Amino acid sequence: MDTRGVLDEQTGRTKFRLRTVDPAPALAPFVHYHWIVSWDLTEPFTQQVIPHPNVHVAFSDEGALVHGIIRGRFTRRLTGRGHVLGVRFHPGGFRPWLGDRVSTLTDRTLPVTDWLGVAGTEKPVVEATDDAAMVAAAEALLLPRVPEPDxxxxxxxxxxxxxxxxxxxxxxxxxxxxxxxxxxxxxxxxxxxxxxxxxxxxxxxxxxxxxxxxxxxxxxxxxxxxxxxxxxxxxxxxxxxxxxxxxxxxxxxxxx
Structure with a gap:
């Protein structure tokens, strides 16, 4: 797994677990992979990432968000126990889904509810019992909305x-x-x-x-x-x- 961009990666791997899952074939032209981060900490830990040129859609207890490209450092504070599932789109791969210039999202986040027009999208994902179920729940939202090839x-x-x-x-x-x-x-x-x-x-x-x-x-x-x-x-x-x-x-x- 290429973890470039995860700063102090050797320390980070002692604090959280990161794994990736390939997307369904219908999503593969647009999505690079799904990523899942989980942690179980006795003390808070702050992880910094230097993002790549990829749009991400992330599902967590805090909600479901579309993350445009961040030109600075991305910082996430991890506390207690939790997990996040993200969908990493290929560079350019989010454009057909957005229907607008991807630069309109740069350094911004967009609620998935606003993007898909569906409320409570994070619940089936974060309440899933294992990685496969989380991915399946996320793909159940995306697959009916796959755009035409571009x-x-x-x-x-x-x-x-x-x-x-x-x-x-x-x-x-x-x-x-x-x-x-x-x-x-x-x-x-x-x-x-x-x-x-x-x-x-x-x-x-x-x-x-x-x-x-x-x-x-x-x-x-x-x-x-x-x-x-x-x-x-x-x-x-x-x-x-x-x-x-x-x-x-x-x-x-x-x-x-």
């Missing part, structure tokens, strides 16, 4: 995969050259389908990679990593890392 979703997924597969792809004009689209066309496409621009996706992927290197253990040559990730110098990398993660690379490495 070939642009596949195009957007492929573009985001290009960014994630090639660390040398560090600028939007590089992505334009590789994809055959103009920079302006990429910006419009990402705003419409992803919710953030391609530059943000590139920068966020570099931060995920940097944090993952620190979490892996062992010494990190930050200057070499900054160069590998396409930064003009280590100072630029350190500023972006600190802004995204909340502490400098060296301090983050010490606490992991």
């Amino acid at each position: 070939p642009v979703v596949t195009q957007v997924r492929d573009l985001v995969a290009l960014i994630q597969d090639d660390l040398a792809l560090t600028r939007v004009d590089h992505l334009a050259q590789t994809s055959g689209l103009s920079v302006r066309a990429l910006q419009r496409l990402f705003s419409e389908y992803v919710g953030v621009g391609p530059k943000w996706v590139i920068r966020r992927h570099r931060m995920h990679e940097a944090a993952a290197r620190a979490d892996a253990g062992g010494p990190v040559d930050w200057a070499a990593l900054a160069a590998e990730l396409g930064y003009c110098d280590q100072a630029h990398f350190t500023r972006e890392f600190t802004a995204a993660i909340g502490v400098s690379p060296a301090r983050y490495r010490l606490r992991t």
